[in-house]
Amino acid sequence: xxxxxxxxxxxxxxxxxxxxxxxxxxxxxxxxxxxxxxxxxxxxxxxxxxxxxxxxxxxxxxxxxxxxxxxxxxxxxxxxxxxxxxxxxxxxxxxxxxxxxxxxxxxxxxxxxxxxxxxxxxxxxxxxxxxxxxxxxxxxxxxxxxxxxxxxxxxxxxxxxxxxxxxxxxxxxxxxxxxxxxxxxxxxxxxxxxxxxxxxxxxxxxxxxxxxxxxxxxxxxxxxxxxxxxxxxxxxxxxxxxxxxxxxxxxxxxxxxxxxxxxxxxxxxxxxxxxxxxxxxxxxxxxxxxxxxxxxxxxxxxxxxxxxxxxxxxxxxxxxxxxxxxxxxxxxxxxxxxxxxxxxxxxxxxxxxxxxxxxxxxxxxxxxxxxxxxxxxxxxxxxxxxxxxxxxxxxxxxxxxxxxxxxxxxxxxxxxxxxxxxxxxxxxxxxxxxxxxxxxxxx
Amino acid sequence: xxxxxxxxxxxxxxxxxxxxxxxxxxxxxxxxxxxxxxxxxxxxxxxxxxxxxxxxxxxxxxxxxxxxxxxxxxxxxxxxxxxxxxxxxxxxxxxxxxxxxxxxxxxxxxxxxxxxxxxxxxxxxxxxxxxxxxxxxxxxxxxxxxxxxxxxxxxxxxxxxxxxxxxxxxxxxxxxxxxxxxxxxxxxxxxxxxxxxxxxxxxxxxxxxxxxxxxxxxxxxxxxxxxxxxxxxxxxxxxxxxxxx
Numbered sequence: 001x002x003x004x005x006x007x008x009x010x011x012x013x014x015x016x017x018x019x020x021x022x023x024x025x026x027x028x029x030x031x032x033x034x035x036x037x038x039x040x041x042x043x044x045x046x047x048x049x050x051x052x053x054x055x056x057x058x059x060x061x062x063x064x065x066x067x068x069x070x071x072x073x074x075x076x077x078x079x080x081x082x083x084x085x086x087x088x089x090x091x092x093x094x095x096x097x098x099x100x101x102x103x104x105x106x107x108x109x110x111x112x113x114x115x116x117x118x119x120x121x122x123x124x125x126x127x128x129x130x131x132x133x134x135x136x137x138x139x140x141x142x143x144x145x146x147x148x149x150x151x152x153x154x155x156x157x158x159x160x161x162x163x164x165x166x167x168x169x170x171x172x173x174x175x176x177x178x179x180x181x182x183x184x185x186x187x188x189x190x191x192x193x194x195x196x197x198x199x200x201x202x203x204x205x206x207x208x209x210x211x212x213x214x215x216x217x218x219x220x221x222x223x224x225x226x227x228x229x230x231x232x233x234x235x236x237x238x239x240x241x242x243x244x245x246x247x248x249x250x251x252x253x254x255x256x257x258x259x260x261x262x263x264x265x266x267x268x269x270x271x272x273x274x275x276x277x278x279x280x281x282x283x284x285x286x287x288x289x290x291x292x293x294x295x296x297x298x299x300x301x302x303x304x305x306x307x308x309x310x311x312x313x314x315x316x317x318x319x320x321x322x323x324x325x326x327x328x329x330x331x332x333x334x335x336x337x338x339x340x341x342x343x344x345x346x347x348x349x350x351x352x353x354x355x356x357x358x359x360x361x362x363x364x365x366x367x368x369x370x371x372x373x374x375x376x377x378x379x380x381x382x383x384x385x386x387x388x389x390x391x392x393x394x395x396x397x398x399x400x401x402x403x404x405x406x407x408x409x410x411x412x413x414x415x416x417x418x419x420x421x422x423x424x425x426x427x428x429x430x431x432x433x434x435x436x437x438x439x440x441x442x443x
Numbered sequence: 444x445x446x447x448x449x450x451x452x453x454x455x456x457x458x459x460x461x462x463x464x465x466x467x468x469x470x471x472x473x474x475x476x477x478x479x480x481x482x483x484x485x486x487x488x489x490x491x492x493x494x495x496x497x498x499x500x501x502x503x504x505x506x507x508x509x510x511x512x513x514x515x516x517x518x519x520x521x522x523x524x525x526x527x528x529x530x531x532x533x534x535x536x537x538x539x540x541x542x543x544x545x546x547x548x549x550x551x552x553x554x555x556x557x558x559x560x561x562x563x564x565x566x567x568x569x570x571x572x573x574x575x576x577x578x579x580x581x582x583x584x585x586x587x588x589x590x591x592x593x594x595x596x597x598x599x600x601x602x603x604x605x606x607x608x609x610x611x612x613x614x615x616x617x618x619x620x621x622x623x624x625x626x627x628x629x630x631x632x633x634x635x636x637x638x639x640x641x642x643x644x645x646x647x648x649x650x651x652x653x654x655x656x657x658x659x660x661x662x663x664x665x666x667x668x669x670x671x672x673x674x675x676x677x678x679x680x681x682x683x684x685x686x687x688x
Contacts, residue, residue, distance in 0.1 A: 006655065006656050006657060006658040006660075006661040006662075007656065007657065007658055008657075008658045008659065009657050009658065009659040009660070012656075012657050013625065016621065016624070016625055017454065017457075017621065017625075020458075020617055020621050021457075021458075021461065024458065024461065024462075024613075024614065024617060025461065025465065028462070028465040028469075028610060029465070031469075031606075032465070032468065032469045032472065032473075035469065035473055035606075036469075036472050036473055036476055039473050039476040039477050039480065039599070040476050040479075040480070042477075042480055043476060043477070043479050043480020043481075043483055043484075044480070044483075045480075046480045046481065046483060046484035046487075046519075047480070047483040047484060047487050049484075049517075049519060050483075050484045050485075050487035050488045050491070050519045050520075051487045051491050053514065053517035053519055054487070054488055054491035054492055054495070054514055054519075055491065055495075056517075057510055057513040057514045057516075057517070058492075058495040058510055093491075093494040093495045093497070096494045096497075096556075097487075097490065097491050097494050100490060100494075100555060100556045100557075101483075101486075101487055101490060101491070155517070174517075199476075203472055203476065206468075206472060207468060207469075207472060210464075210468045211465065211468070214461050214464045214465060215461075218457055218460070218461045221457050221460075222453075222454075222457060225450075225453040225454070225457070228449075228453075229446075229449070229450075229629075230659055233659040233660065233663055234659065236663055237659065237662055237663045237666050240663065240666040240667055240670050241666055241670075243670055256444050256449065257444060257445055257446035257449050257633075258444060258445040258446070259445065259446050259629075259630055259633040259634070259637070260633060262637045262640075263633070263636055263637045263640050263663075266637065266640035266641050266643070266644045267640060269644050270640075270643060270644050270670075270674075273644075274674070
């Protein structure tokens with residue numbers, strides 16, 4: 001029993017390949033993102049470490065602590081504090097570094113006070129500036145790191161920490177010694193997480209942008225691969241259809257993939273056997289009832305493949321319906337029929353109107369929708385006229401005109417479109433030849 | 444060519460290509476960011492040193508050399524050199540060949556207060572240099588030159604090559620695995636089709652063709668069924684083929 005909803009081979013391949021491609025790209029992308037983030041953070045660490053250690057090397061802890069004496073006089077006022085030479089001499093180079101190196105804060109502090117630290121010099125602009133003696137609590141991890149730094153004499157670089165007042169920061173705290181080598185103060189360098197995030201985000205967009213592009217290219221490639229695999233199966237299918245329609249003259253030559261080679265051999269053998277038996281069975285075979293049976297079977301087979309296309313415009317829908325009613329177009333898939341309906345032009349001819357003169361070549365296939373076409377002598381033409389004449393470039397035997405009584409409404413399919421359609425839909429050729437056999441079989 | 448080989452030829456290069464593309468992105472991005480970090484390190488050292496000395500140092504004061512040596516103790520810089528406008532050494536924390544003059548300063552370099560040169564190999568060392576202009580208390584021009592080790596670039600390069608090898612190997616495994624899986628499943632469906640065709644070939648028209656969850660294979664199976672039904676009616680049930688005979 002056939003599965004309820006078989007899926008096209010292309011989609012089956014894509015369904016298998018695309019998730020693998022996407023997962024691979026995603027995992028690789030995540031790995032790249034994490035690695036790049038680590039490298040970027042490492043770069044910020046190098047930067048704040050370099051600035052912090054240079055600052056600590058140039059400063060004297062006792063000189064820094066002396067600025068605490070200025071606190072009562074300047075009363076936490078930015079201008080008055082910076083007017084003090086002792087403060088400004090220390091703050092000016094720090095301010096220049098802060099401005100030129102794109103860091104968030106550069107300052108000095110000491111441990112102690114009622115909270116965790118006491119600010120000494122702060123290079124921040126006025127809106128973020130901490131006055132001399134300003135006390136602050138530190139996040140636990142940061143305080144532990146600074147205390148560790150006090151005993152080890154090494155610089156401390158924190159992870160990204162959440163400071164109540166300042167937001168998410170990455171902090172370097174470097175011990176500052178006095179002339180006796182005692183650690184009595186610290187130089188602090190902070191970088192806001194936004195700076196890190198902006199840089200990481202840019203890397204993320206680049207990585208995933210390029211990853212997406214790679215995925216798209218890989219998807220297109222796998223589509224192409226799927227098409228290559230699908231083609232031989234289609235060729236065999238049409239080969240089997242031709243055999244079913246009584247066309248034994250064309251040898252099938254599908255050798256790739258090798259698995260289909262055995263199937264090709266079997267079909268060719270069947271074709272060969274039938275070709276030899278044809279003289280015995282031909283009379284039976286061209287029986288119109290048999291032909292109708294073939295057409296019905298093929299039609300049912302094709303009908304089962306695809307649902308009718310939705311949302312057709314009204315005029316196109318009319319042409320589509322007309323074609324679907326008309327053998328051998330009824331053998332086509334709805335999607336194929338729709339393409340032909342799009343290419344077809346509708347013409348209405350008054351009674352007796354001459355459409356093509358005798359001896360002239362036809363420029364289009366005529367599919368009669370209403371009325372009929374006839375020769376000048378009154379001989380009625382078939383509703384689809386004249387595929388063989390078009391194929392063989394045969395001129396019209398007589399004048400072709402619309403019915404002298406009813407006129408005719410026809411769909412015109414230009415010669416070039418007709419050739420393309422035959423190439424794309426070989427079952428039409430089978431249908432046309434079956435119709436011809438049937439017509440010739442009639443007495 | 445068998446289906447497995449066909450899929451292998453198609454999917455393995457596809458995954459390897461994707462892996463190569465991703466690896467290239469990873470390699471370029473990480474090395475670029477690592478280079479940026481080292482440039483920031485070198486420029487921060489040169490610029491911060493220059494700003495602390497700028498306009499306030501005496502060329503003959505020993506405190507300057509003491510401070511520069513103190514910076515070295517933090518192991519961030521490898522060498523610090525103060526040169527005058529004629530590129531004559533005022534202070535150098537190491538002896539040895541003097542690095543070249545700073546490249547000519549562009550307006551942008553002067554605005555940002557430093558200039559960094561690309562990493563260059565000197566013997567076994569990979570070095571990066573940063574220059575920053577400054578003046579002494581008398582207004583004479585000098586340049587602060589800092590050398591740092593850029594070996595993290597080499598370390599990263601080695602690590603990235605290892606990671607790329609792993610990514611390529613993973614891509615190879617996925618490509619081969621997927622190709623074998625798909626080929627195996629298609630092969631199974633096609634084998635049923637071949638069997639059905641052989642039945643028809645042997646004259647057993649009443650046997651049902653293969654079915655599959657793949658439309659084209661299923662269609663081909665249906666077509667074989669259609670063909671065998673038609674042949675059964677046209678030729679008759681007792682029609683053993685030459686092949687079976």
